[in-house]
Amino acid sequence: MTHSDEYNGWTNRSTWLASLHLDNDYHIYNGIQEWIADEEPDVRRLADHLHGVLYMMIEELETTASDMLAVGTVWINWEEIASGMLEEAR
Numbered sequence: 001m002t003h004s005d006e007y008n009g010w011t012n013r014s015t016w017l018a019s020l021h022l023d024n025d026y027h028i029y030n031g032i033q034e035w036i037a038d039e040e041p042d043v044r045r046l047a048d049h050l051h052g053v054l055y056m057m058i059e060e061l062e063t064t065a066s067d068m069l070a071v072g073t074v075w076i077n078w079e080e081i082a083s084g085m086l087e088e089a090r
Helices: 013-024 026-039 043-059 064-075 078-089
Strands: none
Touching: 013 026, 013 043, 013 064, 013 078, 026 043, 026 078, 043 064, 043 078
């Protein structure tokens, strides 16, 4: 499998997995939804914000594995996740 293979309807497994974690953590999800309501971002701005949120989660691990996880975020289609979240917020 390559990083461009679709997975569960998403661009790839990395995108699906990032979306899964951002959507399924109550506090993170609510924080993102509040940020969307307050900031009224476009897709690109929300995509950048989501990348930052996940990056902070990874950095909190403070392990060697966190470095490897951070590198893996390059495969995530942040705009795809952002589009879905903006659609939900409407």
